[in-house]
Amino acid sequence: MLKKKAIIFSLDAIFAIIIAGIMILACFFYLSQTSTNLYKNQDIYKISLDSLTILEKDNTLKTAVETSNTTIIQQFLNSLSEQHCGNITLYTSSSAAILSAQKTGCTSKNESTIAIRSFVANNSNIYYANMEAWYK
Amino acid sequence: MNKKGILFTITTIFLLLAVFLLSSAYLTRNQELQRTATLSLAGDKLSYIEDDITNNIYSDLLSINLESISRDSYITVVFNHSNLTLSINHSQLIQDYKTFIENNYSTLNNLDIELTGFNNNFSLSPYNSTFIIDNNMIYVYTDNPNNINNIKLVIDVNETSNTSQGQPTNTGDIGVEVNITYGGERFNPSANLDPIINNNPFYINFASGSRIEINFGSYNNQNGVLRINASQLKADISHFEFRYNLLSEKVIIKGGNISITSSIENITKQTEIIIAEE
Numbered sequence: 001m002l003k004k005k006a007i008i009f010s011l012d013a014i015f016a017i018i019i020a021g022i023m024i025l026a027c028f029f030y031l032s033q034t035s036t037n038l039y040k041n042q043d044i045y046k047i048s049l050d051s052l053t054i055l056e057k058d059n060t061l062k063t064a065v066e067t068s069n070t071t072i073i074q075q076f077l078n079s080l081s082e083q084h085c086g087n088i089t090l091y092t093s094s095s096a097a098i099l100s101a102q103k104t105g106c107t108s109k110n111e112s113t114i115a116i117r118s119f120v121a122n123n124s125n126i127y128y129a130n131m132e133a134w135y136k
Numbered sequence: 137m138n139k140k141g142i143l144f145t146i147t148t149i150f151l152l153l154a155v156f157l158l159s160s161a162y163l164t165r166n167q168e169l170q171r172t173a174t175l176s177l178a179g180d181k182l183s184y185i186e187d188d189i190t191n192n193i194y195s196d197l198l199s200i201n202l203e204s205i206s207r208d209s210y211i212t213v214v215f216n217h218s219n220l221t222l223s224i225n226h227s228q229l230i231q232d233y234k235t236f237i238e239n240n241y242s243t244l245n246n247l248d249i250e251l252t253g254f255n256n257n258f259s260l261s262p263y264n265s266t267f268i269i270d271n272n273m274i275y276v277y278t279d280n281p282n283n284i285n286n287i288k289l290v291i292d293v294n295e296t297s298n299t300s301q302g303q304p305t306n307t308g309d310i311g312v313e314v315n316i317t318y319g320g321e322r323f324n325p326s327a328n329l330d331p332i333i334n335n336n337p338f339y340i341n342f343a344s345g346s347r348i349e350i351n352f353g354s355y356n357n358q359n360g361v362l363r364i365n366a367s368q369l370k371a372d373i374s375h376f377e378f379r380y381n382l383l384s385e386k387v388i389i390k391g392g393n394i395s396i397t398s399s400i401e402n403i404t405k406q407t408e409i410i411i412a413e414e
Contacts, residue, residue, distance in 0.1 A: 016145070023152040030159040034166040042177050049184050056188075093236045116244045117188050118236070120196035124229045126236050128244070 041113055044133040047084060048115035051076070052131050055088075055117075061129050062121040065090060070101040077103040085109075086133045093126040109134045178401040185245060185396055189237055190409045194258055194391055197229045198269045200376075202412045205387050210285055213260065213387065215267075215376040220366045222272040226256040247398055254392030258411055262385035265378065272371075274364040276378070281331035281360020283380050286311040289350060290375035293318045293366070295342040303327060304336040304352075310360070312352050314338045315375075329353060331360030342369065387414040 055061050060072050070088075077086050085106030090099040112134035119127055195201050203214040234251050242249045257268040264279035278284055287310070296319030303314075308330025315324040318340070329335045335353035346368035355361040364373070391409035398404075 016148070020148070020152060023156050027155050027159040030156075030163040033163050035170070039173065042173060045177070046180070049180070053184070053187070057191075093232070093240060095240060116241070118241055120193070120233075124197055124199075124224070126233055128241065130244075 041111060044084060044135065045113040045115060047080070048086070048113060048131040048133045051080075051086065051133075052088075052115055052117035052129055055129065056119045061090065061117070061119045061127070064099055065121040065127055068099065070099050073099075074101040074104075077101055083136050084133060085136050086131055088129055088131045090127055090129050093128070098127075106134075106136060111135075175401060175403075178398055178403055181245075182247075182396050182398065182403065182405045185247065185249070186394060186405060186407065189241075189249070189251075189394060190391070193233065193409075194411050197233060198226050198256060199224070200267070200269060202389065203375075205412065205414045207382070207387075207414065210382055211263075211380045211387055213378045213380070213389075215373075217269070217274065217373040217376060220269075220272055220274065220364070220371040220373060222366075222368070225271055226269045227271075230254065230256050246400065247396055249397075250395045252393045252395070254394075254409070258389055258391045260378075261388050261390065262383050263380050263387075272366045274362075274373075276362040277358055278360045281310070283383070284310050284331070284360060284378065285381055286313070286377075286379040287352065287362060288313045288315075288375065288377040288379075289364070289373060290315045291317070291348065291364075292372045292374060293340075293342075293346075293348050294370045295319060295340075295344060295346055297343045298323075299341045299343055301340040302336065303338045304329060307333055307335055307353075310352070312338070312350070312362075314350055316340060316348060318342070344368070389413065 052061075055073065055076060060076065064070055064073055073088050077088065080086055080103060085103050087100065087102040087106075089097050091097050109132075112132050115131050115133075117129050117131075119129065121127055199219050200215055200217045203216055204212070205214075206212045234254050237249055237251060256270055257266055259266045263283050266275075266277045268275040268277070291314070293316065298318065298321070301323055303325035304327045306328045309328050310331055311326065311328055313324070313326040315322065316338075317323075323340055325338055327335075327338075329352050331353060333353050334355070335351065337349045337351045339347060339349040341347050347365075348369065348371060349363075349365040349367065351361075351363040351365075353359075353361065355363060364371070389411040391411055393406065393408050395404065395406045
């Protein structure tokens with residue numbers, strides 16, 4: 001009689017553990033499907049869009065091409081907040097790279113976003129700037 | 137004792153079920169937020185692309201800038217134009233830009249962009265004036281030239297000595313004032329002209345063989361056409377003023393149209409290129 005009770009008790013316990021385990025695993029599975037990476041990437045993408053808009057509208061990109069000097073772009077990149085890294089490369093309309101600048105102290109890239117902005121310089125020639133941004 | 141056990145089991149099952157449902161709801165909500173965020177970003181991106189392509193592009197490629205639009209007893213629109221010369225092919229510059237945007241730029245942004253009616257002219261409504269900048273020539277066609285009250289031009293040319301100059305006689309009631317400076321000299325005639333006849337031009341011939349000429353009147357079977365021709369010289373038009381009779385509608389200066397399609401998010405943005413509005 002005591003043996004039977006013990007077996008039922010053991011089976012009941014095993015059954016309870018299995019059900020609880022399945023439930024907990026299902027919860028972990030659902031929670032693992034959520035991601036915050038998208039929001040992080042959106043942030044750095046929007047920073048790239050804003051940066052390029054500023055640099056185009058205040059003629060920094062145009063001046064850089066016309067003087068072949070990236071000092072102001074470099075200063076702008078260095079003024080980005082501590083955790084943000086960025087690289088700006090200027091290209092001709094036929095995609096030949098002509099100038100490039102990268103934030104000082106930034107090297108490795110995990111996940112990065114890329115934004116493009118076109119501009120006109122040097123007697124109506126067409127260029128575009130490519131900004132790659134990532135978290136430090 | 138048995139009852140307590142059953143109660144404990146049921147409570148545990150309900151608690152586990154609650155945690156399970158909560159995590160499931162969290163996942164669903166998270167996915168919805170991601171979808172919303174993705175669409176919002178796509179919308180931001182299309183607006184950014186539109187601004188990038190259209191902002192200041194007529195000024196950059198056609199070298200014409202709007203200075204002001206003012207409304208009192210007339211509507212006065214003032215532009216300036218630098219570098220009117222044969223060596224700049226405005227039509228080609230616009231075509232090159234259109235090609236770049238529709239090919240390289242579209243590919244780089246993973247979008248399908250189309251510019252229609254995008255060329256070396258723009259229109260001013262409600263007067264239906266069309267401004268065409270073509271190499272060393274500027275043409276302004278106006279559907280109803282009786283809406284024009286006065287035209288004023290201040291032009292500086294890179295010449296020094298003139299050989300002859302001339303101006304039209306008064307034929308109508310649209311005032312045209314011209315002020316041309318060259319090598320420290322000034323030529324500032326004016327005349328009241330009839331838009332439906334082929335009036336004589338305002339002109340200066342220079343010793344180098346170059347000539348600046350301004351016509352207003354009938355041209356190519358259209359009345360009230362203004363033409364500025366900087367032949368073999370470089371002209372800077374520091375003041376290019378059109379004064380129109382008052383109409384209640386808002387003044388809008390429009391270029392072509394732009395269509396941006398993102399095939400990934402299945403969104404299309406189509407809009408007119410508004411250069412400026414009152």
